[in-house]
Amino acid sequence: MEIIIQPTTGDAAGVAARIIARLLLEKPDAVLGLATGSTPLPLYQALIAMDLDWSKVTTFNLDEYIGIPREHPQSYHTFMWENLFRHVNIAAENVHIPDGNAAGILVFCASYEEHIRAAGGIDLQVLGIGTDGHIGFNEPTSSLASRTRIKTLTPQTRKDNARFFGSEDSVPHHVITMGIGTIMEARQNLLLAFGPNKARAIAEAVEGPVTSINPASALQMHPVVKVCLDEAAASQLQRADYFRWVYENKPGWQTF
Ligand code: PGA
Numbered sequence: 462m463e464i465i466i467q468p469t470t471g472d473a474a475g476v477a478a479r480i481i482a483r484l485l486l487e488k489p490d491a492v493l494g495l496a497t498g499s500t501p502l503p504l505y506q507a508l509i510a511m512d513l514d515w516s517k518v519t520t521f522n523l524d525e526y527i528g529i530p531r532e533h534p535q536s537y538h539t540f541m542w543e544n545l546f547r548h549v550n551i552a553a554e555n556v557h558i559p560d561g562n563a564a565g566i567l568v569f570c571a572s573y574e575e576h577i578r579a580a581g582g583i584d585l586q587v588l589g590i591g592t593d594g595h596i597g598f599n600e601p602t603s604s605l606a607s608r609t610r611i612k613t614l615t616p617q618t619r620k621d622n623a624r625f626f627g628s629e630d631s632v633p634h635h636v637i638t639m640g641i642g643t644i645m646e647a648r649q650n651l652l653l654a655f656g657p658n659k660a661r662a663i664a665e666a667v668e669g670p671v672t673s674i675n676p677a678s679a680l681q682m683h684p685v686v687k688v689c690l691d692e693a694a695a696s697q698l699q700r701a702d703y704f705r706w707v708y709e710n711k712p713g714w715q716t717f
Contacts, residue, residue, distance in 0.1 A: 462667060462686045464704035465717075466695040470503055470655040473689040475655055477587070478507035479717040480687060484585055492577075494639070495539045495545070496588030496597075497522065500653050500666070504611075506546040515551040519580050521573075523588070523597040524638035525559040526698055529610065535625050558639035559609070570609040571639060577643070586647035590654050592676030593617050593652040594662040598638035605671075605679045607640030613700070641679050649685040652677065654694040662692060662696035 467473040473667060481504075482501040484491050497499070506535065522537055532539045538558050546556060557576055563569035588596045593615060599607060600615045613634055614622075644650065654663050664716050666677035673679075680686045 462681065462688055463708075464667060464690065464698070464700075465708050466622040466690050466692065466693070466698075466701060466705050467543040468692060470691045473653065473655065473691045474503035474507050474683060476564060476717050477504045477651055477687075477689045479692075480689075481503070481585065481587075481717075482511050482513055483517070483559065483717065485513050487520065488516060490519070491584045492519045492521070492580050492582040492605045494644070494647055495520050495522050495541065496587045496589050496653075497524070497540045498589045500589035501519060501673040502544060502713050503655075504587065506655060509545065509548040510644040512651055513549070517575055518551055519555040519584060520551070520557060520579070521577055522641075523586075523644075524636050525561040527632040527637060531559065531560075531562065559639075561633075561637055566611055566637065568578070570611070572607045573637075573639075573641065575655075580695060583647040585649045585651055586644055588644070588650055588652045588657055588676050588677070590652060590662050590666065590682075591618055592621055592658055592662055594614065594666055594677045596641070596677045598636040599641050600678040601646075601674045601676065603641055603673055605673055605676070605678050605682075607641045608642050609637065609639050612636050612638050622696070645679065645683055648685075650680055650683055652680065652686060652688045654688070655691045657693040657696060659694045660697040663688070663694050664699070668699055 525537045598612050619632040619671045622632050626632045665675040671681050
C-alpha cells in the first residue's frame, strides 16, 4: 500500500484526481470503478474541473440500495449523474450502476460480474471506507473472496447514512455490492478517507491484520493500492511520519 497523507481534504482529493487524470490520458478507454458517499465528492469536483475526455471511458459503480426507485434522490444512480456524469462527456451506455430494482437480483449480480469481465476488467477502482472498515457495502465479516451480491447493512452503516435520508428508518436494509473478490481483481485500487471519524478504520486497514472484521484490510493483499488521506483520517496511523517521508522523497517521475 502506498499511503499518501495530505494537509487537507482538498489536497488529498487533488492527488487522487491527478492519479485518475494520468490514467485517462494514458488510456482514454480506461475502465473505472466508482464510489458514492461524501468521500468521493471533492474527487469528482476536481475531475470535472480538469475537463478530461470521458468519451471512451467505461464505469462500473460499486453498489446500490435495493428497494428505492432509480430516480430516488438518494439512489446511487441519482448520485452519480448529479455529481459526476452529467458534468462530463461520458456515453450513457458506458455507465454501469447495479440495478437495485432488478427482477432477478441474483441473475443481475452474476451478469454485473460478466459485464466487468467483458469490458476487460477494472483498471482503477475508487473506494471510500466505512467507519466500520467496509469497502463498497462489504460489511464486517464479508467473505474476502466475495463477488457481486446482496448484503444487509449493519446498524452502524444505516446510522452513518441516515444523514442522507433524513432518518435512520428511511435507510434501506439491503444493497447490491461488488464483492471484495471483485474489488481485488481491479488492476489498481485508490482508497480515499477524510476526517477524524475514519481514522480508526484506516489505522486498522493499513496497519492491522488482514481480517474480514475490517474488510478494507484485504487491500493489503492487493499489489497496487494508493490510499489518499487528509491529516485527520491519518491521525491514528503509527507510521504516519514514515509514510510522509516516503511520499515526499519519491523520485519526480513517481509523483502525482
Ligand atoms: P462516506 O461513506 O464517504 O459517505 O463517509 C464511505 C463508505 O461508506 O464507503
